Amino acid sequence: MTWIFENWDRFWEVTEVHLRLSVVPVLIGFLLSIPLGWLASRSATARAILFPLANILFTIPSIALIVITPVLIGVKILDEINVIVPLTIYTIALMVRSVADALSAVPGHVTAAANAMGFRPLRRFLTVDFPLALPVTIAGLRVATVSNISMVSVGALVGLGGYGQLFTEGYQTDNPAKVFAGLIGTVVLAVLADGLLLVLGRVLTPWARAGR
Amino acid sequence: MIEFRAVTKRFEDGTIAVDELDLTVEAGTITVFVGPSGCGKTTSLRMVNRMIDPTSGTILVDGKDVLSVDPPTLRRGIGYVIQQAGLFPHRTVLDNVATVPLLSGWDRRKARARAAELLEIVGLDPAFGKRYPAQLSGGQQQRVGVARALAADPPVLLMDEPFSAVDPVVREGLQDELLRLQAELDKTIVFVTHDIDEALKLGERVAVFQTGGHLAQYAKPAELLSAPANDFVASFVGRDRGYRTLTFLHADVPVHPVTTAKLGQRVTVTDWTLVVDDQDRPRGWLSGVDGEIEVSERDLIAGGSLYDGSTLRGALDAALSSPSALGVMVDDNGAVVGVVKADDVIKALAKARAAGEVPK
Ligand SMILES: Nc1ncnc2c1ncn2[C@@H]1O[C@H](COP(=O)(O)OP(=O)(O)OP(=O)(O)O)[C@@H](O)[C@H]1O
Ligand SMILES: [Mg+2]
Numbered sequence: 001m002t003w004i005f006e007n008w009d010r011f012w013e014v015t016e017v018h019l020r021l022s023v024v025p026v027l028i029g030f031l032l033s034i035p036l037g038w039l040a041s042r043s044a045t046a047r048a049i050l051f052p053l054a055n056i057l058f059t060i061p062s063i064a065l066i067v068i069t070p071v072l073i074g075v076k077i078l079d080e081i082n083v084i085v086p087l088t089i090y091t092i093a094l095m096v097r098s099v100a101d102a103l104s105a106v107p108g109h110v111t112a113a114a115n116a117m118g119f120r121p122l123r124r125f126l127t128v129d130f131p132l133a134l135p136v137t138i139a140g141l142r143v144a145t146v147s148n149i150s151m152v153s154v155g156a157l158v159g160l161g162g163y164g165q166l167f168t169e170g171y172q173t174d175n176p177a178k179v180f181a182g183l184i185g186t187v188v189l190a191v192l193a194d195g196l197l198l199v200l201g202r203v204l205t206p207w208a209r210a211g212r
Numbered sequence: 213m214i215e216f217r218a219v220t221k222r223f224e225d226g227t228i229a230v231d232e233l234d235l236t237v238e239a240g241t242i243t244v245f246v247g248p249s250g251c252g253k254t255t256s257l258r259m260v261n262r263m264i265d266p267t268s269g270t271i272l273v274d275g276k277d278v279l280s281v282d283p284p285t286l287r288r289g290i291g292y293v294i295q296q297a298g299l300f301p302h303r304t305v306l307d308n309v310a311t312v313p314l315l316s317g318w319d320r321r322k323a324r325a326r327a328a329e330l331l332e333i334v335g336l337d338p339a340f341g342k343r344y345p346a347q348l349s350g351g352q353q354q355r356v357g358v359a360r361a362l363a364a365d366p367p368v369l370l371m372d373e374p375f376s377a378v379d380p381v382v383r384e385g386l387q388d389e390l391l392r393l394q395a396e397l398d399k400t401i402v403f404v405t406h407d408i409d410e411a412l413k414l415g416e417r418v419a420v421f422q423t424g425g426h427l428a429q430y431a432k433p434a435e436l437l438s439a440p441a442n443d444f445v446a447s448f449v450g451r452d453r454g455y456r457t458l459t460f461l462h463a464d465v466p467v468h469p470v471t472t473a474k475l476g477q478r479v480t481v482t483d484w485t486l487v488v489d490d491q492d493r494p495r496g497w498l499s500g501v502d503g504e505i506e507v508s509e510r511d512l513i514a515g516g517s518l519y520d521g522s523t524l525r526g527a528l529d530a531a532l533s534s535p536s537a538l539g540v541m542v543d544d545n546g547a548v549v550g551v552v553k554a555d556d557v558i559k560a561l562a563k564a565r566a567a568g569e570v571p572k
Contacts, residue, residue, distance in 0.1 A: 107296075109294060109295070109296045109297075109298040110298055110299075110300060110301070112263070112294065112298060113292070113294060113297075113298025113299070113300075114300070115263060115287070116261060116263060116287055116292035116294075116298075117287060117288070117292070117311050117312050117315060117360075118283075118284040118285065118286075118287035118288035118312065118315055118316075119284065119315065120284050123315075128300060128302075131302045132300075132301065132302055205302065206344075207301055207302045207303070207344045207346070208302075210343070210344035210346045210347050
């Protein structure tokens with residue numbers, strides 16, 4: 001703990017990087033998984049391709065993906081893109097299924113009623129299907145966010161910032177306090193992000209607790 | 213007015229759900245589609261608002277071919293109510309009801325004001341407006357479903373088994389409410405049910421569908437009962453159809469006086485005596501007892517159904533269900549008027565038949 005207060009500027013700096021490297025992929029991945037999840041909820045073919053693909057992607061070790069990414073997209077090894085792209089892929093792999101399941105779980109009589117009222121498809125998706133899918137989607141988003149926050153540290157192995165740097169440096173200089181500081185940072189960040197999403201979910205879906 | 217002209221629906225798997233349907237639903241009436249499960253009622257209904265398109269044939273709503281209108285536009289002009297109400301769980305009751313006005317471009321305040329008005333029309337406390345559908349009973353949800361369908365004041369209302377998921381008592385209340393509403397609103401309503409009693413009660417005309425999507429008979433309720441077109445209709449309308457015919461007869465039955473006693477009164481009871489409360493409303497029966505007694509709640513024998521003076525069916529049922537075989541007739545306030553007897557009902561039926569009032 002004392003390490004954190006004595007090195008507050010440094011700690012804050014890696015916290016910022018860590019936050020950026022984990023939140024940006026969650027946001028991009030989340031946005032991309034909505035249309036993909038919608039596709040999977042609508043078409044059996046899309047499901048048959050997307051779900052196994054998501055599973056395979058998820059089993060690739062993150063370090064491998066981070067090392068391979070620059071080779072595949074041709075950027076410098078130290079660029080933050082090299083963490084953002086793989087983590088975005090992980091987020092999509094996690095979220096596609098949540099979004100698809102959530103959309104499929106919208107009761108048929110509700111969507112039928114929406115059609116019968118005269119909703120056009122896009123409006124129905126934005127104002128009926130998607131809001132009803134939110135509770136399950138946000139649950140998936142919480143898992144993806146927490147797992148991203150823990151995975152960002154791997155980026156340090158290829159020299160990128162974040163709490164991972166505290167781990168590698170602490171290990172090399174035999175300074176457990178530094179490692180411990182990174183650990184605390186990761187846990188606190190994960191708990192805060194998770195709590196924030198939980199609250200956000202409750203605010204956005206007051207109806208989900210109605211009638212219980 | 214809704215016209216089906218030689219409408220056939222064959223699904224991709226070859227199922228013929230509706231077979232050459234020719235039928236006209238008159239404007240301002242309730243027409244009921246009734247028939248066993250899978251006979252094509254829902255399919256027929258959904259072809260009106262293009263949730264399903266026919267394989268061949270034409271459907272006209274107020275003279276206009278529905279296929280010439282783009283589905284969302286068409287649907288905003290046709291109310292639709294389904295079995296589970298299909299309410300949006302994530303919207304308040306008020307916003308559910310305001311759905312179609314909002315889709316049609318009304319501003320939010322006007323749409324909400326209209327929605328509040330409709331809650332009242334369908335008999336719901338406006339305070340329910342702030343609740344979510346999950347916080348309502350099944351019967352209340354159905355009322356909201358009806359209010360939502362009526363919100364943009366569409367001339368046509370399609371109702372697919374709207375009351376079948378609620379208990380019989382609530383269902384009866386909703387049916388009465390629909391009849392009351394219709395007397396005011398004068399919509400063109402197509403109502404789907406598989407309950408023949410519901411069909412006969414609500415329908416000004418009833419279309420009986422037969423498995424395979426055939427229209428077996430399209431007639432007024434009394435005619436279905438007295439002159440079923442074929443064995444299928446006869447058996448579907450049921451074995452009690454002679455009894456049901458009485459529902460459509462309003463002939464007079466002689467009303468006899470009855471001995472009454474009030475609770476707490478001291479009486480000698482020699483014959484069947486009807487016990488009433490302070491407002492003359494029936495409480496139960498006393499049969500002969502020895503000597504003088506003070507009438508108390510404990511001595512009462514529960515009574516049967518009450519006859520309100522409307523149909524012969526009500527009169528006969530009151531007589532048949534009464535322990536004294538005397539059917540209690542009450543006025544609008546529930547006060548006892550007198551009693552009716554079963555054989556008088558049978559005589560009234562014979563008289564009505566002789567006068568040609570019973571449809572053949
Ligand atoms: N999408 C579909 N594809 C294939 N067959 C269908 C489809 N929808 C309905 N059917 C078939 O068409 C027939 C008529 O169905 P429909 O839903 O109109 O019956 P219904 O009279 O409303 O029955 P219920 O009283 O059970 O609601 C049934 O045999 C049904 O299996
Ligand atoms: Mg049906």
